[in-house]
Amino acid sequence: MTRAALLVLADGRFPAGGHAHSGGAEEAVKAGRITGVTGLEAFLRGRLHTAGVVTAALAAAAAAGADPAELDAAADARTPSPALRLTARKLGRQLMRAARATWPSAELDALAGEFPAGAHQPVVLGLTARAAGLGAADAAYCAVYESVSGPATAVVRLLGLDPFAATGVLARLAPELDRVVDRAVSCGTAAPTQGVDVLPAASAPLLEIGAEVHAGWPVRLFAS
Amino acid sequence: MHLDHSHHGPAAVGADARRADGSRRALRIGLGGPVGSGKTATVAALCRALRDELSLAVVTNDIYTREDAEFLLREAVLPPERITAVETGACPHTAIRDDISANLEAVEDLEDEVGPLDLILVESGGDNLTATFSKGLVDAQVFVIDVAGGDDIPRKGGPGVTTADLLVVNKTDLAPYVGSDLARMAADAKAQRAELPVVFQSLRGEAGVADVAAWVRARIAAWTA
Ligand SMILES: Nc1nc2c(ncn2[C@@H]2O[C@H](COP(=O)(O)OP(=O)(O)OP(=O)(O)O)[C@@H](O)[C@H]2O)c(=O)[nH]1
Ligand SMILES: [Mg+2]
Numbered sequence: 507m508t509r510a511a512l513l514v515l516a517d518g519r520f521p522a523g524g525h526a527h528s529g530g531a532e533e534a535v536k537a538g539r540i541t542g543v544t545g546l547e548a549f550l551r552g553r554l555h556t557a558g559v560v561t562a563a564l565a566a567a568a569a570a571g572a573d574p575a576e577l578d579a580a581a582d583a584r585t586p587s588p589a590l591r592l593t594a595r596k597l598g599r600q601l602m603r604a605a606r607a608t609w610p611s612a613e614l615d616a617l618a619g620e621f622p623a624g625a626h627q628p629v630v631l632g633l634t635a636r637a638a639g640l641g642a643a644d645a646a647y648c649a650v651y652e653s654v655s656g657p658a659t660a661v662v663r664l665l666g667l668d669p670f671a672a673t674g675v676l677a678r679l680a681p682e683l684d685r686v687v688d689r690a691v692s693c694g695t696a697a698p699t700q701g702v703d704v705l706p707a708a709s710a711p712l713l714e715i716g717a718e719v720h721a722g723w724p725v726r727l728f729a730s
Numbered sequence: 731m732h733l734d735h736s737h738h739g740p741a742a743v744g745a746d747a748r749r750a751d752g753s754r755r756a757l758r759i760g761l762g763g764p765v766g767s768g769k770t771a772t773v774a775a776l777c778r779a780l781r782d783e784l785s786l787a788v789v790t791n792d793i794y795t796r797e798d799a800e801f802l803l804r805e806a807v808l809p810p811e812r813i814t815a816v817e818t819g820a821c822p823h824t825a826i827r828d829d830i831s832a833n834l835e836a837v838e839d840l841e842d843e844v845g846p847l848d849l850i851l852v853e854s855g856g857d858n859l860t861a862t863f864s865k866g867l868v869d870a871q872v873f874v875i876d877v878a879g880g881d882d883i884p885r886k887g888g889p890g891v892t893t894a895d896l897l898v899v900n901k902t903d904l905a906p907y908v909g910s911d912l913a914r915m916a917a918d919a920k921a922q923r924a925e926l927p928v929v930f931q932s933l934r935g936e937a938g939v940a941d942v943a944a945w946v947r948a949r950i951a952a953w954t955a
Contacts, residue, residue, distance in 0.1 A: 521829035526819035600831035663820045725794045729817035729832070 511638040514608070516648045518655060523600035527593065528660030528728035529553060529653065533716040535664045543668075546661050547675045550654040554679065556710035558653035559686050560584050561628040562646040563705045566694025568632020569645035572702065574617050574625060580702040581626035587714040589721035591626075593730040599624030601631060611637035632694075646690040650683050660728055749841065756787070756847035757953040758837055759946065760826065760863035762890055763874035764883075765856030768900035768933060770798045772874055773851050775939035776946060777807035784848040784950065787812040787840040789833060791822050793855040811844050822855030823862075830867040837867075848950060859888030870949055872942070876901040881910035884918035892922045896929065896945050903932040 514520065531549065534540045540549050560581075568577055585591045602624065606614050613633050617625055624630075628649050635645035658672045689706070696704045717730060749755045761769045773788055780786060786808060790798040792815060799815035802808065814836045818825040825833055837850050852868055854861060863871045873894035875883050878901055884891055891897060897919055905912050912930060919928045929941040 519828065521831055523829060523831040525821060525824050525829050526817050526832055528819070596832075596835070600835060603831055603834065660819070724796070726817070727794065727820040729819065 508639065511609075512640055512644045512647070515634065515638055515640065515644075516651055518659065520604065522604040523597055524652065524656055525659075526729045527597065527656060528664070528730065529557075529657035530713045530716050530720070530730070531657035531660045532664060532726060532728045533720040535661065537716070540661055540665070542665070543671045543675060546658065546667065546672065547678070550657060550675060550679060551682070552710055553657060553713065554650065554654055554682060554686055556708045557713060558650045559690055559706050559708055561631075561653055562649040562687060562690035563694045563697075564626065564628035565632040565635070565645040565649040566642040566691045567697035567702070567705060568629045568694075569635040569640065569642040570632075570695045570698050571636075572694075572697040574613075574629050574633060575620065576702050577629045577632075577697075578621065578625045580705055581629060584705075584707050584709065585626075585714075586709065587717045589717045589730070590714060593717070594626045594628075595621075595624035596729075597624075597627040598630040601627055601634060605630065605634035605637060609634065609637035613637065642695050643687060643691050646687045646694065647683075650686050650690070654679060654683070664727065753846065754954070756785075756837070756841060756845070756850045757870075757950055758850045758852060758868045759949065760852045760854060760868035760871040761874055762826065762854040762857065762861050762863060762871060762894070763898075764858065764876075764879055767856070767874045767876040767879060768898075769853050769856070769874045770801055771933050772872075772898065772900065772931075772939060772942060773798075773853050774802055774805050774807045775933055776851060776943055777802070779939055779943040780849070780946065781808065785846060787837075787844060787847050787850045788814070789836045789840070789850060789852045790815045791818050791825050791833065791853060791855045793818065793820070793822055798853055798855075812840065814840055818855055822857050823860070826852070826854045826861070826863045826867060828864075830864045833867050848954075849946070859883070859886065859890055862889045862893065869953065870895040872896045872898055874898045874900055877905045877910040877912065877915070878908045881912075881915050882918075884915050884922060887922045891919070894926070895949075896927050896942065897923060898942060899928065899930045901932060901934075902930050903934045 540546050564577055564581055602618050614637055632645045661667050662669050662672050693704050763769055792798050796815045799813050802813050816832045816836050841847050871894050873890040
């Protein structure tokens with residue numbers, strides 16, 4: 507295994523479609539819940555401890571060898587909003603393409619065959635980490651970091667926020683990211699033996715509702 | 731790159747000339763260029779000119795979702811199932827160059843759903859002079875500028891003007907009103923592009939999109955040869 511593979515996978519420029527998604531930030535900006543750095547930090551913290559920990563645990567579980575189809579069903583059950591389920595599958599399909607081209611693997615091929623319209627993105631992420639020779643904690647780190655860095659970048663674009671200030675928010679959240687990863691890894695690595703019910707099911711109702719609202723807009727900059 | 735098609739499931743690499751079932755995929759032509767230069771109008775005119783002889787589809791990459799797609803739908807240049815809009819997260823050039831995954835999904839879905847297709851036109855959201863398409867997404871690209879954007883654009887160059895497989899200088903009907911010197915634009919384009927072709931067109935004029943349509947037909951002939 508190589509540490510540098512983690513950087514390749516975690517890089518925001520890894521071409522897996524994430525750049526067109528705001529993680530709910532576009533809707534939160536429009537609704538006036540994010541107007542500056544303070545609002546961004548509160549939004550990201552909420553996202554980290556709900557969607558963030560759930561996706562990180564799913565990714566860790568997939569990387570630890572849990573059954574991908576069961577994880578995909580577990581992800582569905584943890585995502586009430588149909589718009590968010592669709593987004594997660596689209597992003598999963600896009601990540602699958604990039605992952606198979608980058609780290610060819612029989613497990614990825616099998617998942618692509620089983621889910622031609624896309625499996626949930628964190629499940630694909632976990633298998634991608636395996637294909638890259640990375641472990642459960644690496645997969646969880648990619649997932650939690652993505653859960654906050656994507657919306658932060660989107661808010662920089664949407665509000666013209668100072669990019670240094672937005673990056674500072676991410677740096678301040680880093681210790682919390684570590685703690686979320688610890689929790690995600692302990693649940694995720696238990697999943698192969700104890701089943702998917704050990705995975706967290708934290709939910710942010712406003713993110714789910716906001717995603718449905720956003721999907722109905724006739725004009726928007728981000729896909730979600 | 732992983733080009734092995736013996737695995738099941740969708741192909742991993744979008745630039746492959748063959749689809750997973752072994753059939754030849756559609757030729758993909760990208761249209762890029764500055765805001766308002768006439769990309770959508772050119773796409774619409776191409777659809778009208780070619781739809782009786784070719785099986786066509788269009789992908790649009792709007793800055794604001796669906797504006798271009800809705801124009802094409804209103805104009806009824808193609809049935810709605812042949813027009814797809816991709817959302818670009820405020821960054822149209824990223825979606826056509828750095829991270830082409832959403833566009834690849836769109837072209838492959840079109841081929842699955844309404845194929846077989848001969849040609850897919852991919853319109854980029856209006857951007858700047860540096861925006862070009864990835865070779866992983868399109869087989870050839872057209873850069874559309876117009877005479878009203880300033881007759882110094884060919885001289886300024888940039889990747890679009892310099893390297894596109896076809897440069898279209900649109901809205902020549904407006905040249906007298908905006909004081910653009912077409913001869914100078916042609917000379918500058920020639921200097922930037924050497925042997926690469928340039929078309930001057932007015933979609934308001936009689937010939938319309940005919941020269942660009944002829945260029946597309948030649949690309950199709952080469953692709954299917
Ligand atoms: N006079 C004149 N107007 C044209 C011509 N071609 C396009 N237009 C007009 O120019 C305007 C912009 O054309 P579009 O086709 O929407 O331009 P676009 O490049 O797709 O614009 P974006 O997608 O917003 O970047 C429209 O009002 C067209 O009708 C032309 O040859 N002559
Ligand atoms: Mg347009």
